[in-house]
Amino acid sequence: MNAVLQCLCSISPLVEYFLSGKYVTSLHKENGEVATAFAYLMADMWLGEFECVSPEVFRSVIGDLCPAFTVKTQQDAQEFLIYVLNELHEALKKSYKRRCYGNTSTSREDRRTGSETSIITQLFEGQLNYDITCLECQTTTDKNEVFTVLSLPIPSESACSLQDCLECFFQQDTLTWNNQIHCSFCETKQDAAVKANIGKAPKMVIFHLKRFDCQGSYKRKLGTNIYYPLSNLDLSPYIYPLFRKNPKYNLCAVVNHFGYLDGGHYTAFCKHTLTQNWYSFDDAQVSEIPQSSVQSAAAYLLFYTCKAFSVPTKTTKY
Numbered sequence: 001m002n003a004v005l006q007c008l009c010s011i012s013p014l015v016e017y018f019l020s021g022k023y024v025t026s027l028h029k030e031n032g033e034v035a036t037a038f039a040y041l042m043a044d045m046w047l048g049e050f051e052c053v054s055p056e057v058f059r060s061v062i063g064d065l066c067p068a069f070t071v072k073t074q075q076d077a078q079e080f081l082i083y084v085l086n087e088l089h090e091a092l093k094k095s096y097k098r099r100c101y102g103n104t105s106t107s108r109e110d111r112r113t114g115s116e117t118s119i120i121t122q123l124f125e126g127q128l129n130y131d132i133t134c135l136e137c138q139t140t141t142d143k144n145e146v147f148t149v150l151s152l153p154i155p156s157e158s159a160c161s162l163q164d165c166l167e168c169f170f171q172q173d174t175l176t177w178n179n180q181i182h183c184s185f186c187e188t189k190q191d192a193a194v195k196a197n198i199g200k201a202p203k204m205v206i207f208h209l210k211r212f213d214c215q216g217s218y219k220r221k222l223g224t225n226i227y228y229p230l231s232n233l234d235l236s237p238y239i240y241p242l243f244r245k246n247p248k249y250n251l252c253a254v255v256n257h258f259g260y261l262d263g264g265h266y267t268a269f270c271k272h273t274l275t276q277n278w279y280s281f282d283d284a285q286v287s288e289i290p291q292s293s294v295q296s297a298a299a300y301l302l303f304y305t306c307k308a309f310s311v312p313t314k315t316t317k318y
Contacts, residue, residue, distance in 0.1 A: 249304035
């Protein structure tokens with residue numbers, strides 16, 4: 001929890017949204033406990049008078065909604081991150097109508113659909129486009145899927161790069177046996193080729209490195225040393241050409257996991273908006289670290305941004 005919160009606290013557009021009080025106008029009173037507790041925590045961390053803040057109130061609110069986070073036992077940082085982002089979105093979302101166009105086999109139709117937006121979708125939400133080709137009749141259909149965290153496979157047990165993980169994720173895959181698709185043209189299940197690309201790139205992209213490998217009853221943690229760039233991560237090879245905007249990203253935070261499947265410890269590396277220096281957060285222990293130390297063999301979650309952060313506006317203290 002501490003490692004994830006430190007990373008979220010280093011994302012200044014998110015922090016500014018809460019420090020400025022903008023969240024109040026979007027807050028749903030019936031399920032706004034998490035967002036309210038998060039706002040108070042951000043205020044304490046950025047504007048508070050204490051050197052160390054214990055997020056007990058935030059943990060208690062989260063625990064009331066999800067009992068798994070109530071007791072002080074080992075939990076997965078990625079699952080906790082997704083849960084927090086979902087709860088913040090639900091508390092702050094606004095519905096709107098938008099005009100979109102959908103392809104059919106014979107014509108293009110214009111229709112209006114409902115959608116939801118929040119500070120979470122504005123910062124973190126992207127869209128994956130899947131081209132699915134039936135290997136029997138060669139008909140291609142598409143499928144879209146939104147994401148806030150991209151879980152990347154690790155193609156090596158010794159060492160690899162983040163680009164290797166991305167290439168593995170976005171390479172064409174074949175669906176056979178139990179994974180066959182139902183082809184509407186063949187009117188039966190068929191083998192298919194699937195190729196993914198990024199249809200909409202988020203402002204903040206979060207990569208989850210799948211270190212916990214589960215194959216049936218066999219489980220293990222991959223200790224692969226993964227090289228990831230601190231700046232100019234180029235995602236343009238994976239973005240659909242029509243949407244090639246801001247394809248290069250800079251690292252702003254890292255969650256590290258030390259240990260094994262059944263236990264361990266999380267820490268965080270975060271780049272400070274004001275000083276532009278990197279800091280290590282190990283529960284209550286905070287220390288400045290050289291840029292060379294940000295490259296960690298224990299990296300588990302990587303936070304990248306497509307533009308430089310500005311200093312959060314400190315207008316309101318709660």
